Amino acid sequence: xxxxxxxxxxxxxxxxxxxxxxxxxxxxxxxxxxxxxxxxxxxxxxxxxxxxxxxxxxxxxxxxxxxxxxxxxxxxxxxxxxxxxxxxxxxxxxxxxxxxxxxxxxxxxxxxxxxxxxxxxxxxxxxxxxxxxxxxxxxxxxxxxxxxxxxxxxxxxxxxxxxxxxxxxxxxxxxxxxxxxxxxxxxx
Numbered sequence: 001x002x003x004x005x006x007x008x009x010x011x012x013x014x015x016x017x018x019x020x021x022x023x024x025x026x027x028x029x030x031x032x033x034x035x036x037x038x039x040x041x042x043x044x045x046x047x048x049x050x051x052x053x054x055x056x057x058x059x060x061x062x063x064x065x066x067x068x069x070x071x072x073x074x075x076x077x078x079x080x081x082x083x084x085x086x087x088x089x090x091x092x093x094x095x096x097x098x099x100x101x102x103x104x105x106x107x108x109x110x111x112x113x114x115x116x117x118x119x120x121x122x123x124x125x126x127x128x129x130x131x132x133x134x135x136x137x138x139x140x141x142x143x144x145x146x147x148x149x150x151x152x153x154x155x156x157x158x159x160x161x162x163x164x165x166x167x168x169x170x171x172x173x174x175x176x177x178x179x180x181x182x183x184x185x186x187x188x
Contacts, residue, residue, distance in 0.1 A: 004153035014062065015185050017152045022187040029188065032178035035141060041131035042138075044173075045074030046097060049081070050104050050138040056085035057108050060146035065157025067142075069164050073172040078161055099125045103132065104139040 008016050018025045036047050048071045055063035068081045084091035088101055099121040106118060122132045174180055182188035 002153045002155065004151070008153065011156075012152060012154050013158055014066075014149060014154060015181075017148070017154065018182070018187055019185050025182060026179075026188050029178040029182040031141070033176050035134070035137050037175045037177065040134045041128050042100070042134050043074070045071060045076055046100075047134065047138050048074060049076055049084075049093075049097070050101065050135055051142045052081050053084055053088075053101050054104055054108050054139050054142040055146055056081065057105055058143065058146040058150075060149055061156045062149045062154045063142060063146050063157075065159075065161055069157070069159075069161035069169070070172045070177075072161055072164070073169040096125050096127075100127060100131070100135045104135055107136065107139050108143055 003010065005012070005017075005020070007020060036051070037044060040047065042050075048067055052064055052067035052071050055067055064081075064085075068078055071081060072078060080092050084093050084101065088098060088105065091098075093101065103114075103118050103122055107114060119132060122135075123129075171177065171180070179188055
């Protein structure tokens with residue numbers, strides 16, 4: 001356990017952090033909804049999969065758990081997410097999506113090493129520039145969120161993603177899923 005903020009509970013979750021420091025959370029959650037639920041060439045499930053993948057590469061247990069749970073609401077299995085974090089090339093992810101995930105992975109782990117060939121692989125798989133930019137934004141957002149979570153001392157997602165009840169899983173599909181979460185915390 002890492003207790004980094006004495007004012008937070010002993011094992012904080014994201015809601016504890018947001019409630020303790022609400023000043024900038026509303027626009028952050030609105031951006032989540034815009035980016036992850038708004039129009040895109042990437043499906044909502046694909047964007048959530050990028051979030052889970054980036055979080056897994058960063059070893060951010062909370063965000064990996066949360067976005068695994070949300071990805072599962074879009075039909076993506078927990079085993080697929082574990083497999084792609086372990087080895088993207090051999091994972092059961094759609095071949096068309098692998099270059100997008102590879103781009104996000106490289107951008108996460110070695111951002112200064114991005115080259116034209118990385119983008120060309122995405123375009124060669126049939127994706128648009130807009131799709132690539134959406135993937136870049138999701139990657140950037142989850143690198144930020146992973147740092148917020150880890151920097152606040154949140155160590156794990158409180159439930160097994162496979163044990164989330166169907167009603168809650170349906171709420172993950174809301175166009176305002178993230179703002180709704182902020183409302184549930186009383187900060188929006």
